[in-house]
Amino acid sequence: MKPDLGFIARTLNPVMENHTTDNLDLAGVSIDTRTLTPGQLFAALKGPSFDGHQFIPQAIKGGASALLVEQDWQGSAAVPVIRVQGVLDALTRLARAWRQKVNPVVIAVTGSSGKTTVKEMIALCLGQHFTRVHATRGNLNNHIGLPLTLLAMSSDCQTLVVEMGMSAAGEISHLAWVAQPTIGVVTNVHPAHMAAFASLEDIARAKGELLQALPHDGVAIYPSQRWETPLLSEMARPRLELSFGTDEKAQVSARNVVTQDGKVGFDLHLPPGIMTPLHLDAPGQHMLANALAAAAAAHAAQTLLTAIARGLSQFRLQKGRGQMITTPNGWFVIDDTYNANPGSMTAALARLGDEQGSRRIAVLGDMLELGEMSKSMHEGLATAVIDAGVSRLFTTGKLMHHLADSLARHPAIQVDHRHDAGDWIGVLPGLCQPGDRILVKGSRGMKMERIVEDLCNHAV
Known part of the structure; x- marks a missing residue:
């Protein structure tokens, strides 16, 4: 079950039109009439170069069961209309409230590269252990995509994996406020979006906002033995920390690594001293690092070692990503x-x-x-x-x-x-x-x- 009209009304306290019952079940939320499916709530987002209100007739024709619109929208409709001061802000508050109501284990992933791959790997591992797993589709990882990801989660979801992207300081903090993760993964820190930052250390601090946003009993995961490791460790305290890498100091590590025929074979070591051999159908040291980050996150979510190994062995590279x-x-x-x-x-x-x-x-x-x-x-x-x-x-x-x-x-x-x-x-x-x-x-x-x-x- 997704958020119903009653949940939206209680959360937003909006001006409602054609509101005859709280029990109207919604099939999710859409902001795009091209992908809207019957029964969804259509949220008319407004931006500098677009106005979703212009597409309300198409949304109604496509089967939208309700509309989320700006307070000053001059139109009317036969379906329930929810008027708010700021559609994006309303979506954000709805998403945060829905996350709190469902209360799954939330794993958030950020980093300069590998975010989507690690997110997919984590979801595969969790899917071998939990029956109801939800994850970010594609790379919907910004201030619009994240709320949509949360609102697409069913009420019986056990574990949620979200990807978080950023191009400026403070953005990860905002996304973490919305998703409230209990496990946070920083894949790595590389020069990217440098036009918005004075230094590479500033990028690391912006990524590390995720670790600082975790509850004190949360788990912070980051790479071992890299230049950013000390800074991320400092930002993670006093939370439980898990490092990953191929070095001996990494808590989640790969040993006896062998690359052959486009595959990587290695022994996966997890604390406290457990190990399993596995094969990853994705060559390259960066893919090995991605797999270790995913294994660390799944382990932190209490996933069985055998499930982690099965999940990683099922991973396949996607178009455009190697x-x-x-x-x-x-x-x-x-x-x-x-x-x-x-x-x-x-x-x-x-x-x-x-x-x-x-x-x-x-x-x-x-x-x-x-x-x-x-x-x-x-x-x-x-x-x-x-x-x-x-x-x-x-x-x-x-x-x-x-x-x-x-x-x-x-x-x-x-x-x-x-x-x-x-x-x-x-x-x-x-x-x-x-x-x-x-x-x-x-x-x-x-x-x-x-x-x-x-x-x-x-x-x-």
Whole structure:
């Protein structure tokens, strides 16, 4: 069961029209008439460049059972109308109240990279132990997506996994106030959104807001033996702390790691001294770290070790997030186009370096939102490219030319640069050979998925 009309009325104390019964069950909440399903509440969000009130006729036609609108909306409808001062604020308060009513174990995940992957891994692990698990769909991780995630939770939910993104200080604190997590995971801290922060430490503090928001009996989870570890540990106190990593000091760790045929085998160690072997169908040290973070969170939620192992073994890489695609032309494309920052780019290049093939090729687009550090961060990828054994480097964008320039005279790497990702369409397939391993990665705004589609579908 989802929130009903009576719950909304009691929580918001709004002005109600056509309110004949509190027992009207709602099938959830929608803010988009294109995805609205019959029986849902339509929330008419209003923003700088859009007004959901304009789509109320479509919502009614699509079967909306009630409307959440601004107090000054001039229209009327045959279905119940809930008038409030601020639709987004009302959704936020509703979501917080619904979380309190359902009262599941809430696990929140944030970090510079790996958030969505870790969230999916945690949900898989929990699903092997609990019967009713709910998690953020896709990456609905902001001040709008999080309330929608909470309001989509059924009243019998046992465990909830939410993803939290941010681009400025204070945003994680707000999201944590809404979701009230009892377990918090910081996957890592890399340079990202640098235009909004004075330093990398400021980013770490913004991510660490999640740990500070946990109750004192909550569990704070963060990576072991990284530069941000001491700061995150300080922000976590006095809560229970769990660190994860491949080093001996990590409380949740991987030992005897072996990579073969695109899979990672390792012994998963959890406190207090329990261990199980497992295989992860996702290569790369960054994916191993993601799995350890997920295992730590599931363990903190009292999930059985066997359930954690089963859940992780079921994980599969998704489109745009490191999925390996075998093309009809005989080359292999690593589709890592969803987004990029220096940390995730370095990790993806390291994974490419682990691949066996005739050649390793990197097709890299700009990493955006790095502010004054843009030039140095792009140039700084040169070491990762060299260490990965890349023989051909294709770059695109106004910023990635800094990397291209820094490697232009390297004797073992052939470098080519073009201004726009679209400039490579129809060109790259003619430069690839059967057996090539090709990494394609860049920030979301670069639309690097166009290159993946071309490499996969272009006949040569």
